[in-house]
Amino acid sequence: MSNTIIQFQNVSKQYDEDSLVLDDVSFEIERGKFYTLLGPSGCGKTTILRLIAGFTEATKGDIHFNGKKMNHIPANKRQVNTVFQDYALFPHLNVFENVAFGLRIKKMKNSEIKAKVEEALSFVNLSGYGDREIKDMSGGQRQRVAIARAIVNQPEVILLDEPLSALDLKLRYQMQGELRELQRRLGITFIFVTHDQEEALAMSDEIFVLNKGTIQQSGTPNDIYDEPINRFVADFIGESNIVSGTMIQDYLVEFVGKQFTCVDKGMNKNEPVEVVIRPEDLEITSHEQGMLQIKVSSQLFRGVHYEITGNDKDGNEWLVHSTKSVNVDDDIGLKFEPEAIHVMRFDETEEDFDKRLDSYSEGDANEQS
Amino acid sequence: MNNHKLTRNLYMVPYAVWILLFVIAPILLVIYYSFIDIQGNFSFANYEKFFTPVYLKMTLSSFWYAFLITLFSLLVAYPTAYLLTKTKHKQLWLLLIIVPSWINLLLKAYAFIGIFGTYGVANSFLEVIGIGTQQLLFTDFSFIFVSVYIFIPFMILPIFNAIDTINPVLLDAARDLGASKWDTFRRVVFPLTMNGVKSGIQIVFIPALSLFMLTRLIAGNRVITLGTAIEQHFLVTQDWGMGATIAVFLIIAMFLIMFLTSGFRKRGA
Numbered sequence: 332m333s334n335t336i337i338q339f340q341n342v343s344k345q346y347d348e349d350s351l352v353l354d355d356v357s358f359e360i361e362r363g364k365f366y367t368l369l370g371p372s373g374c375g376k377t378t379i380l381r382l383i384a385g386f387t388e389a390t391k392g393d394i395h396f397n398g399k400k401m402n403h404i405p406a407n408k409r410q411v412n413t414v415f416q417d418y419a420l421f422p423h424l425n426v427f428e429n430v431a432f433g434l435r436i437k438k439m440k441n442s443e444i445k446a447k448v449e450e451a452l453s454f455v456n457l458s459g460y461g462d463r464e465i466k467d468m469s470g471g472q473r474q475r476v477a478i479a480r481a482i483v484n485q486p487e488v489i490l491l492d493e494p495l496s497a498l499d500l501k502l503r504y505q506m507q508g509e510l511r512e513l514q515r516r517l518g519i520t521f522i523f524v525t526h527d528q529e530e531a532l533a534m535s536d537e538i539f540v541l542n543k544g545t546i547q548q549s550g551t552p553n554d555i556y557d558e559p560i561n562r563f564v565a566d567f568i569g570e571s572n573i574v575s576g577t578m579i580q581d582y583l584v585e586f587v588g589k590q591f592t593c594v595d596k597g598m599n600k601n602e603p604v605e606v607v608i609r610p611e612d613l614e615i616t617s618h619e620q621g622m623l624q625i626k627v628s629s630q631l632f633r634g635v636h637y638e639i640t641g642n643d644k645d646g647n648e649w650l651v652h653s654t655k656s657v658n659v660d661d662d663i664g665l666k667f668e669p670e671a672i673h674v675m676r677f678d679e680t681e682e683d684f685d686k687r688l689d690s691y692s693e694g695d696a697n698e699q700s
Numbered sequence: 701m702n703n704h705k706l707t708r709n710l711y712m713v714p715y716a717v718w719i720l721l722f723v724i725a726p727i728l729l730v731i732y733y734s735f736i737d738i739q740g741n742f743s744f745a746n747y748e749k750f751f752t753p754v755y756l757k758m759t760l761s762s763f764w765y766a767f768l769i770t771l772f773s774l775l776v777a778y779p780t781a782y783l784l785t786k787t788k789h790k791q792l793w794l795l796l797i798i799v800p801s802w803i804n805l806l807l808k809a810y811a812f813i814g815i816f817g818t819y820g821v822a823n824s825f826l827e828v829i830g831i832g833t834q835q836l837l838f839t840d841f842s843f844i845f846v847s848v849y850i851f852i853p854f855m856i857l858p859i860f861n862a863i864d865t866i867n868p869v870l871l872d873a874a875r876d877l878g879a880s881k882w883d884t885f886r887r888v889v890f891p892l893t894m895n896g897v898k899s900g901i902q903i904v905f906i907p908a909l910s911l912f913m914l915t916r917l918i919a920g921n922r923v924i925t926l927g928t929a930i931e932q933h934f935l936v937t938q939d940w941g942m943g944a945t946i947a948v949f950l951i952i953a954m955f956l957i958m959f960l961t962s963g964f965r966k967r968g969a
Contacts, residue, residue: 386872406875407883419873423891432887433877484877 335398336362336487336520337383342392344378344544352378354544355392360488365514365521367531370541371567376524379541380490383522385409397487412481413490417497418473420465426452426476427461433484451483454513471502478513488520495530507533528568532556540564548681560684561675565607572613574647576606576674584674587623587645595674597687605675610638610650612671615657621664625649627657727951733944746945755929759949762925766908769847770855773904774897776848777855782889784856785863794860801853809917812846813837816918838920846918847911855900862896863889898961906954926950 337360344353353375360366368376381387382394385406394402401409412433420429428435430451434444452458455475460468468476474494481489491510495503511534514521525531531538532552540547540555540563548560559565562573576586581596586606598604618624625641632638639651641663649665657663679687737743749755784793800808815821816836823833836842866889874884910927921928926946933943 384872384876386875406872407878407880411876413873413876415869415873417867417869419867419869421870421873421888421892423888423894432874432879435887436878436883480877 334361335359336396337522338393338395339379339382340393340395342382342389342394344375344382344387345390351544353382353389356544356546357392358539358546358549360520360522362487362520363518364536365511365523365534367523367525367535367538368541369525369528369531369538369567371526374541375544376526376541377492380413380492380522380524383488384411384413384490410487411490412484412486412488413492414474414477414481414494416492416494418477418494420473420476420480422465424465425461426457426463426465426468429465429476430461430480430483432480447483448479451479454482454516455479455509470498471506474498474506478510482513482517482519486519488522491521491523493524493526495525496527503530510534532568540567542567546681548684558673558688559607559675560679560681561677562605565673565675570610570650570652572608572610572647572649574606576604578602578604578674582669584672587643587647589622591622591672592669593672593674594669594691595672595687597690598674598676602676605677607673607675608667608671610652611636612667613649613651613653614666615639615651615653615655616664616666618662618664621666623649623665625663625665627659627661627663630657630659632656730944730947730951733940734948736941736944738939738941746941749942750945750949755946758924758929759926761923762909762927763953765844765847765923765925766905766911768844769851769908770901770905772844772848773851773855774900777852777859777900778897780852781856781859781863784860790860790864794856797856798853801850805850806913806917808850809846809914812842812849812918816842837918838922840919840923843914843919843923847908847914850914851904851908854903858899858903859893859896862893866892902958902961905957909953910950 339356339358342353342356343351345351356375356379368379370376378387382389385401385404385408389402393400396404396409396411421432424432427448430448431444434447439447448461449458452461455478457472457475457479460472460476465473465476474497477494494510495506498506507530510521510523523531523534532555535552537549538552538555539549542563548555548564555564556568559568559571565571565573574586576584578595578598578601579585579590580600581598582593584591584593584595584604584606623643625643627639627641630637630639633652636652636654637656639653639657641649641651643649651665676684734746735742735744737745780797784790784797787793813820817823818833818835818837820836822836826832826834870888870892871884874888879887909925910930911925912927912931915921915923915925915928926949930943930946930950933939933946
């Protein structure tokens with residue numbers, strides 16, 4: 332398919348005698364979308380970026396760019412530009428010359444360089460800043476210079492290595508919006524690396540969640556948030572209550588000593604599973620009416636909601652987001668819909684997981700007809 | 701607050717006394733003596749004499765040799781420093797290169813007399829490979845060779861530090877923007893190490909201007925630098941006034957070079 336721009340085939344990467352940084356990773360990147368590689372530090376996300384940029388070579392496997400193998404093509408010959416974590420702007424050049432760097436290498440005419448650099452600077456709202464020195468620019472401005480320096484070369488893919496991590500919270504929110512906007516306007520493929528799950532959810536068309544050198548799950552932000560494949564993803568993306576349980580039969584799961592109706596099926600009878608319920612899916616009711624009973628141990632006011640934690644009689648901790656306030660040490664009940672229960676099998680591959688989810692929607696369709 | 705200021709001023713005393721006694725006073729003395737002619741009278745005769753062809757030619761050749769020594773030191777030191785930063789145990793390698801600079805200059809000069817002498821190691825080698833014995837000692841070549849050898853560690857150190865402190869991500873960034881290895885060096889590495897190069901030039905060029913023992917031991921007085929002339933005037937001809945006058949011009953030259961090598965920094969900053 333011509334829409335695929337980058338393809339990883341069974342790529343592994345190992346430095347010296349250390350363990351694998353990337354373990355047999357395969358995926359495809361489509362043209363014009365905003366991708367995020369999300370994971371904790373050391374999960375291999377930056378290594379993937381460096382492999383695409385050409386700063387390092389794969390130990391095993393093939394990397395294709397526009398259908399051509401590019402394992403051994405040096406970094407300076409690739410149609411890819413990077414926005415580095417600490418921007419990596421050249422301190423001896425001013426803003427204009429930093430942005431013009433790539434064009435000067437291409438020996439472009441001066442008048443052409445001037446026009447292109449000014450266009451790129453206006454794209455990132457830095458018109459008129461060309462003569463400034465880098466050290467006179469603020470963090471957010473340096474960030475924009477780095478982006479301008481990447482887009483001015485009109486690459487097919489822009490790689491962003493945690494570019495917002497050095498900014499303060501408010502500026503980070505603003506830049507998230509601006510980056511997303513910029514990507515839509517330019518129509519260039521963005522591959523964004525971050526360990527911040529909120530950032531990933533807010534900006535991406537598609538997220539790859541990585542851990543220990545493998546892709547745990549890929550999908551749209553909604554898919555990943557609503558249907559996490561395993562404990563790691565559920566825990567890493569958003570906040571969740573995870574308890575162990577048993578799948579009694581299709582649509583029936585047992586946890587904390589009770590049986591609940593759910594929407595999951597296709598598992599073995601009495602298979603041990605893990606159950607995820609998002610804190611915002613739990614609703615507070617009276618002790619008697621609740622499907623679960625907990626004793627409140629703390630309550631924090633978070634502005635939009637109260638964050639309530641409590642323990643059931645088995646000692647499981649439950650996190651609840653609610654607009655209602657309760658009192659510490661109260662006994663309260665919790666209610667939830669069958670759809671709020673997400674059942675995760677142990678060691679399920681992404682392929683099997685996708686198949687299982689697909690079968691639900693088919694099943695729903697059959698029931699309705 | 702006042703007390704704090706007082707202690708700070710107190711700490712300044714040793715420094716101020718040192719500068720006064722060993723920097724300012726000698727310079728004033730040198731300037732004073734430069735206006736005293738050989739008979740002990742106040743005059744401008746020394747300055748008139750300095751602008752005669754003999755001394756101008758000497759000044760010119762001093763600058764020429766100092767320039768050559770600095771140039772060759774730089775040509776050897778830059779690639780060496782660059783390669784050193786790429787080695788695994790760079791601090792150890794650096795130390796090994798710095799160690800010879802701890803040995804007295806005269807000892808090294810005498811060692812080279814042995815090596816470059818008619819029956820020395822260098823000539824034995826030339827004999828073996830069939831070129832035959834050459835006059836090596838007391839030539840321009842040996843003078844520049846030995847001077848470069850002596851100054852190289854002083855040139856390597858500031859350049860090494862400059863290269864070593866370059867953020868390696870900048871090199872990735874240059875590659876990422878399409879720069880070849882040469883482009884990266886020319887447009888990023890070299891400009892960023894300019895300050896190290898300038899420091900190296902200062903450390904080598906100024907002492908090279910006033911080298912004097914080497915001119916006698918290695919160049920056999922065939923090279924007369926300003927340093928040699930000063931030594932001769934003070935110790936041999938006892939014409940302190942003329943020696944001081946040359947020293948005044950050397951001091952002016954030093955300030956000029958300091959200004960030239962650090963003044964440009966404003967543009968890069």
